[in-house]
Every structure is written in structure tokens, then in C-alpha cells.
Amino acid sequence: MESSTPSPASPKTVGLTLTDKLFVLLLLLTLVGVAWVGRHSFNEGLKTETAKRNGEAWLNVLKAVHANRNNSDAKSEACAKTSGEGQPAHNWGACYEALKQTPELARLTNPYQGGPLGLIEACVAGDLSTSGALVIKRVDPNPPGSATPVNVVNFSNDTTLEISRVLQVKVCDRGGYTISIGEVEF
Numbered sequence: 001m002e003s004s005t006p007s008p009a010s011p012k013t014v015g016l017t018l019t020d021k022l023f024v025l026l027l028l029l030t031l032v033g034v035a036w037v038g039r040h041s042f043n044e045g046l047k048t049e050t051a052k053r054n055g056e057a058w059l060n061v062l063k064a065v066h067a068n069r070n071n072s073d074a075k076s077e078a079c080a081k082t083s084g085e086g087q088p089a090h091n092w093g094a095c096y097e098a099l100k101q102t103p104e105l106a107r108l109t110n111p112y113q114g115g116p117l118g119l120i121e122a123c124v125a126g127d128l129s130t131s132g133a134l135v136i137k138r139v140d141p142n143p144p145g146s147a148t149p150v151n152v153v154n155f156s157n158d159t160t161l162e163i164s165r166v167l168q169v170k171v172c173d174r175g176g177y178t179i180s181i182g183e184v185e186f
Contacts, residue, residue, distance in 0.1 A: 048173050050111035051132045055171040055181035058134060061104055062167060062184045069161075069186075081162060093157030112174060121154045123172035130172045139166040139183070161186075 016024070069081045078098035080090055096119065099105055108117040112131035120133045138159070140151045152168065169181040 047111040135170040
């Protein structure tokens with residue numbers, strides 16, 4: 001005789017178990033985290049691109065000013081190559097202040113700090129106070145036969161503008177690292 005014992009029927013569950021609910025919660029938190037990181041990265045990228053555009057605006061203005069530096073009607077400008085008879089030579093400090101007031105450059109702001117765009121001597125990696133700042137250096141040629149053909153130095157406010165020089169325009173990114181924009185003869 002065969003006795004058959006009925007096997008216990010597994011209970012039918014309706015809905016999600018506790019582990020299912022925890023998994024769905026973890027999945028939702030992960031999606032929110034990815035969206036937040038993506039938005040933050042996008043905003044930081046926009047700030048970096050704005051800093052680059054600021055450097056490009058300075059480069060374009062310096063190119064335009066250089067094209068007019070030798071004209072006779074440009075002698076009254078603070079960035080002219082030569083000054084009038086008996087007047088002191090134009091210097092970088094006065095030229096920089098005059099350039100900051102031009103419509104193209106007066107509206108520029110530091111995208112990271114929100115204030116006006118500042119000119120600094122050098123970007124410092126890890127120093128967040130240099131983020132978004134502008135760096136303009138002059139490239140002076142060394143004598144022939146030197147180990148390095150050029151010497152890259154900072155402008156001082158009293159540097160005269162009588163000699164044409166090559167200028168390097170750079171900006172600092174979020175971490176204080178240098179982003180080269182370009183060079184222009186000035």
C-alpha cells in the first residue's frame with residue numbers, strides 16, 4: 001500500500017519581500033547619486049569652459065589692440081607702442097587697466113568665485129583661490145646659443161610697451177592647474 005502524504009504547498013506570496021524592498025531602495029539611491037554626480041560634473045565643466053572663453057576674449061582683444069598699436073591715431077591709447085613727444089613711455093599697468101574697461105572685457109567674471117576676473121602671476125595646483133583667474137606672461141628671447149631659447153616671465157606694472165613681445169594667455173581651472181589659451185604678439 002502506498003501511502004501518499006501530500007507535500008506541503010508553498011505559500012503564495014503577494015507583493016515584495018523585505019529583501020526585494022531593500023534592493024529597490026538601493027537601486028533608487030544609486031540612480032539619484034548618479035544623477036547628482038552627473039549634474040555636478042556638468043556644472044563644473046561649464047565653469048571650466050567659461051574660464052576658457054574668458055581667456056579667449058582676452059586673447060582676441062590683445063590681437064585687435066596689437067593690430068592698431070602702430071597707427072598714428074592710437075598714440076593716445078594707454079597700450080600704444082610709443083607715446084607723444086616728451087611723455088613717458090606707455091607701460092603694462094596702464095594698458096591692463098585700460099583693457100579691463102573695454103566692453104568686451106568689462107563684463108567678464110570669474111566663473112568659480114563669482115567676482116571680477118583677476119590677473120595673477122601663476123596658477124597654483126591645489127590652491128582654489130586661483131581657480132578661474134587669468135595669467136598673462138611675456139616671452140623674452142634669450143641670446144643665441146642659450147640653453148633655453150626663451151624666458152617666460154611675468155609682467156610688472158612698469159614694463160614698457162615700446163618693444164613688441166610675445167604674450168602667453170592662460171587661465172586656471174578648478175584645481176588651480178594651468179590651461180593654455182594661446183600666444184599673441186603684442
